[in-house]
Amino acid sequence: MAQLTGLLGYPVHHSVSPQMQNAAFNEQGLSFEYEKFNVPPEQLQQAVEALKTFHYKGCNVTIPHKTAVMPFLDEISEEARRIGAVNTIVNENGVLVGYNTDGAGFVKGVERLMNRRISSQDTILVIGAGGASRAICYALANKNPKVVAIANRTEAKATQIANDCLRESDVVLSLQQAEEQLASFGIVINTTSMGMNEDDPLPLSLTHLNEGTYVIDIIYNPFQTKWLTLAKEKGAIIDNGVAMLVFQGALAFTKWTGKEPNVSLMEQIVVKSVGGNYVIR
Structure with a gap:
């Protein structure tokens, strides 16, 4: 049976x-x-x-x-x-x-994408403050990167995740601050649902994105969101939520x-x- x-x-x-x-x-x-x-x-x-x-x-x-x-x-x-x-x-x-297993599964995917472990030199930006963000932030913080920053439209929600799942050395940013400081991050992650629909706004402007940044969107349907397409055009290394x-x-x-x-x-x-x-x- x-x-x-x-x-x-x-x-x-x-x-x-x-x-x-x-x-x-x-x-x-x-x-x-x-x-x-x-x-x-x-x-x-x-x-x-x-x-x-x-x-x-x-x-x-x-x-x-x-x-x-x-x-x-x-x-x-x-x-x-x-x-x-x-x-x-x-x-x-x-x-x-x-x-x-969400957070640990996400980290495995990121480390495969980079072909290395997350290290104390990594600077990571997480966009969004929902359930997926909580799991991802917790798992990332346990890898002891240099910093995990979380940005969300409602900063109070991001602050709550920071208090529950991140370290004292990690930070909460407004979306505007995250956009302005984007060049300082080597890994950028969208945990929001923005991008599932064709007319959705971008989760974060990529104006200041550096070439070679790892950009991950946890959405996998559509297979490549507009945000990932734009990141790829700017020279980022991209992956979706698969x-x-x-x-x-x-x-x-x-x-x-x-x-x-x-x-x-x-x-x-x-x-x-x-x-x-x-x-x-």
């Missing part, structure tokens, strides 16, 4: 995680199945309880449930608690444990199975599913 895993979210029709995870399970000959479940907020607790009832090995959690799911779990990892969100649940002998999706999924795969998945296969499945025909980095 197959071990069951899945995705809890609302809505989830757009998710490519089932294709990605099931391909990885099948490639290793594992008797696992991954499904997606459209769970309205008022049914979240019932859905979590069903994980035990039907002996699910675990699941992923996506918008809007990453924070709301936490009270329904038996245990929460320190990382997920600090971030304030859970994206992966593991059923450990009847105990539901919440983890967050790597984050794949690596956070790979970390979840390992938590459920105890095995390392074929990351290249998972990435190929995602790229094909979202209509891309190349990896843009």
